Amino acid sequence: MAAPAPRCCVLTGRERITTELVAKLDVSAATESGHTKTLREAGLIVTTRDGKAVPHSLTPLGRKAARRNPQAGKRCFAACGC
Numbered sequence: 024m025a026a027p028a029p030r031c032c033v034l035t036g037r038e039r040i041t042t043e044l045v046a047k048l049d050v051s052a053a054t055e056s057g058h059t060k061t062l063r064e065a066g067l068i069v070t071t072r073d074g075k076a077v078p079h080s081l082t083p084l085g086r087k088a089a090r091r092n093p094q095a096g097k098r099c100f101a102a103c104g105c
Contacts, residue, residue: 038080 039047045055059079062068067085071078081089 038078041077041079044079 041052041055041059044059045052048055048058050058059068059070062079062085063070066082067088068079069082071080
């Protein structure tokens with residue numbers, strides 16, 4: 024099993040669907056569901072439903088949090104290309 028990508032993938036870049044997060048972070052769908060629920064409850068992401076796809080995107084607070092630590096974003100881009 025490959026080493027998981029940094030969690031900052033969720034907080035950088037573009038909107039991502041659950042299956043993409045599962046693949047990038049090398050976790051189960053149930054685990055990722057729990058993570059996105061926590062991020063949603065913290066007000067960092069919003070989740071919508073588009074048919075079977077469940078896209079997640081950053082809220083203004085989530086973008087601010089991601090910008091507060093630009094080094095985390097740089098490591099994420101280098102590690103997984105998000």
